[in-house]
Amino acid sequence: MTHDNKPLRGRTAIVTGSGRNIGRAIALDFARQGANVVINGHSNAAALEEVAAEARALGVEAMTAIVDVGDAAAVQGMVDAAAQRFGSVDIAVSNVSVREHTPFLDISVDDWQRVLNTNLSSAFYLARACLPHMKAKRWGRIIHISGRDGFSPKANRAHNVTCKAGTFALAKAIAIEFGEFGITANAVAPGIIDTVRDAAHYPAAGDVNGFEARRLAMPLRRLGDANDIAGACSYLCSTAGGYVTGQILHVNGGEFMF
Template sequence: MRNFQYRERTTGPTRIDGLESSANSLEIQEAYAMSRRERTALITGSGQMIGRGIALRLAEAGFNIILNGSKNTAACESVAEELASFDVDTLIAMGNVGKKDEALGIAKAGLDEFGTIDVLVNNAAIRPHSGFLEISEEEWDQVQDVNLNSVIWLSKACLPGMMEKQWGRIVTFTGMNAQRGYNGAAAVSVSKHGNWGLTKSLSDEFGQYGITTNIISPGTFPGDNADLSNDERRQKLKETNPMRRLGLTTEIGGMIAYLCSEDGGFVNGQMLQINGGAVVQF
């Protein structure tokens, strides 16, 4: 099992006690902020791109953050440094979520440090391109472990604490692979269809405990400062998108922050398309 690496803020949250029923909107906002600071979010694959954007947005909203990556510790440390400007605590828990013992170790590190994991964002995934007849059993199993089984393992680890608190959020990432099949991506499509089925089942089973479970199907989200001038594929996606641009990771983070807010508490069992209108559902 890999060693877990910690980076903590020493400053604690500012607590607000004794709010009167006539409290003004600022006091109410501060009270919500306090409640969020008592909550913790685990974001898998959070050393870069979408995962980084989510970590920054949830930290801004006041959630303690557990960062995770499989190999690139330096990337997670860089994100942790960015989070240092927020009044939250940050834990780095390195490990491969596609290996059960490491996935459970990541969850245990977070639970030992914070008591509960209130928000689970399943962002880590692999998407190899392999024909159905050519893909090896080993590679097939690896895709299912990283993309689907990790969501099962981590959800099972986090749900008891969420149930005890009567509050929790599980958000998983998918894509068009959960809505249709692709030539050369059978393993990925199977795993992502599984994510969608799991989301619907968990939303029904655990909604009664104040726990929402949703899935996000994102469009193309390059790094916020990515140079696309020599990327013909992404340039074409940009030109054909109804918004005539690609997504910003902060926009994904904003949606996650909404789902994790009190205002998002009645959004449950949904697939949310964040793609600028590239895919329109009827």
């Protein structure tokens, strides 16, 4: 038996928010495994094209899509364009979120709707657009990049906490309804990942909430890397992960255990 070092050869993956950080790492890991990739972002066309060029250098096809994932029609258009170019969509990773810190009574109705649309409804829009293609092929992978907030909430983040818990539940609902078609749906919950974005929320190494203090408190004594999350996604798309569905995979260095 020969081992295929491109196990996702012939597959097509859409990764939202893939112009940088975790989304970029996921898209490029899929590309290394042979998948064609759709690189999505909201506005920075140059960043998207840079990631797409990196993917093409790995020997796959890549397209970019500047799309607001909170717009259901725009998401549908992105999926339709990908299916037209590549023949289908096999893997959908919802990786877009905003992080709001607002006391509960200061959250306006507009703020609530905006955060839910970006952090939760976007995952629904992407899955709804991709699932018919997956169902037709009787193979598909839905992955929501979520967070531990749905299990361990923090004050002043009610809208975000609700979304994180919602993505867990949405993955389970999809897993139940579409499992018979060879489709799995899971959520990946990162811990603190050493990215530009996380550094903005934990900026001071000497602070009690700083990166260094959090690192020293972890069983693995290190912060996460975007590639740790990419590896988790690749596992869920692999043959080895084919019997895993409706689950929340926590990737946090043991900082928070269940």
